[in-house]
Amino acid sequence: MGKNRIEAFSDGVLAIIITIMVLEMKVPHDANIHALTPLYPIFLSYVLSFIYLGIYWNNHHHMLHACHKVTGAILWANLHLLFWLSLVPFVTGWMGENHFAAAPAAVYGVVLFMAAIAYYILQQCIIASQGADSLLKKAVGGDWKGKLSPVLYVTAIVCAFWSPWISMSLYVFVALIWLVPDRRIERVLLNKES
Amino acid sequence: MGKNRIEAFSDGVLAIIITIMVLEMKVPHDANIHALTPLYPIFLSYVLSFIYLGIYWNNHHHMLHACHKVTGAILWANLHLLFWLSLVPFVTGWMGENHFAAAPAAVYGVVLFMAAIAYYILQQCIIASQGADSLLKKAVGGDWKGKLSPVLYVTAIVCAFWSPWISMSLYVFVALIWLVPDRRIERVLLNKES
């Protein structure tokens, strides 16, 4: 009960975050095709953040699918996750406008790191609400992706001051390992239904 | 009947309010990490307002849970509440940009005060629609939080012109007493169902 509304609110916030990012791509005054050239780093950082937010929406979707009771802790853990994701347009714009400079690349990693921690807390809140034989706990299992990502984010933050391109490669790499949807949850849910 | 749509509309408006606030944090032109330093009061006021809107969404969620019939009065009382909440991004930006100066801190309190009154009116409209043995009336009970908050807001507004930091402490304090979700409603609903 109440699950619909937490989904609707999260969908709304994620839909707005993903869409207002595009407002950072300011319309150039010049009508020449070359007027678009200075926008390419903003465009690339937009693509990266769009994919990250898509991954979060996707996994959030699967995770709430496995959640049947919404507690106060889950509501606040979900708002905490949305808070960090709401900072993505800001850091995306900062990184894009400064052509992936050291400081913005590091701060981008900090926001991704905090969002990953917030996602983990939300996951634990849902598992706690489900008691001893939590369906989600079985589904998540070893959760190597969830454990590897924060480590890679921290590596990327540290590397940013040495070479931001290593950080960027790490952000792209983490996105790639997550692009595969969380089939573990799907599988356990399907097993249970059959 | 129609309850779904009032929830969907309120979720939409709250999701947008909470997200456009972040647009007040203008992307700095400088790529240096120190470029973020001037943004810290805007960030802090964003965090405070995010928590307030989270509390409103949370309690709104619980209150509408206890509401089964949507009348014209409830629709307009809800729009009235959304009106005052829609002013939160404006006062948050004003307060943040001016480092919690006296006037913005006081006006921030005025908006919170009006939102609290609007919330109370909405609550009374729902109770009135439920007749003599209103479930929500029982759930709300003495409602010391709902009565204490406006008093603290008025205190904060008056104190702002003397020391804005007292006002800010009061706003944080009110947020803290509300962060505990409205278990009264949850409890009464559970009792009724069992």
Added chain:
Amino acid sequence: MGKNRIEAFSDGVLAIIITIMVLEMKVPHDANIHALTPLYPIFLSYVLSFIYLGIYWNNHHHMLHACHKVTGAILWANLHLLFWLSLVPFVTGWMGENHFAAAPAAVYGVVLFMAAIAYYILQQCIIASQGADSLLKKAVGGDWKGKLSPVLYVTAIVCAFWSPWISMSLYVFVALIWLVPDRRIERVLLNKES
């Protein structure tokens, strides 16, 4: 079938329109309370447009309640209505920034007039889809409000070039006669259910 989605999309668009209007109220740089004084016409036009959009959401809500089959014509009539309402933030901002000058006050009336026509077309599409004994047709009846409003808007547009304050009074007057929710539809629906 499909009614849920037309409601969800309309709610989303209306929620965004009502909320982005507040972005026209630019945060003043000055921390003084007098910095808010120049904003009062923008605030007043925001309040007026908020009430108008609230009325549209309210009546849209009641009208779709009486609609059971969504046709292609209804989908496009609905988008047509949303198009004119999406121009409300623009004319509200223009009117507010220019202290209710003649031209903005007239153009504000043009947008309200077109929205009223679009609402009427949507109403006729729903009635047409319901055939001979349309429930909505009975509910709407003489529809004096729907017929009087466009006449008053045209009067307001013409008067704007003579005295914009007559126009503003007419806009406030039309809002007041609509603030009473469309009880006709509620009544007919209730009669049918009993």
Added chain:
Amino acid sequence: MGKNRIEAFSDGVLAIIITIMVLEMKVPHDANIHALTPLYPIFLSYVLSFIYLGIYWNNHHHMLHACHKVTGAILWANLHLLFWLSLVPFVTGWMGENHFAAAPAAVYGVVLFMAAIAYYILQQCIIASQGADSLLKKAVGGDWKGKLSPVLYVTAIVCAFWSPWISMSLYVFVALIWLVPDRRIERVLLNKES
């Protein structure tokens, strides 16, 4: 299962895209009616893009109606479509501000072309998920509109550097052939139900 949420998220994103486009129409400082004259190309490009997004929402609505199982591929194909549509406000603003100059008119076509390809991919993902006797496959049939549109977009892109007005006519023409809602899907669904 999960179909509701993919619809809700898509509705949210489309509602925001369609509404933030209007923010490109900057409020003029002058109160004179002639202050609106420079805005007419922005207004015209807004109308065109509003209709295109309306067509996408409409057809998306019909297509998901025929989809009963949401796979990971469908989720990502849908996000891919939303990505290209999210660029519509940017190219609309660029085209409008530059009075339908060559480069913006061509880039507008590129975004429409990519959105059409993304829509086709989504359609194929849904058909693939439905197996051999896919309801959507039958409904779509020859799909001459879906095949003609990308050809016309490419023609428009090439023509833009010769005469942007040919491109604009082609965009309007494609919009017109799509304005007729996708009755094929409606018909096949109705046949099956009867």
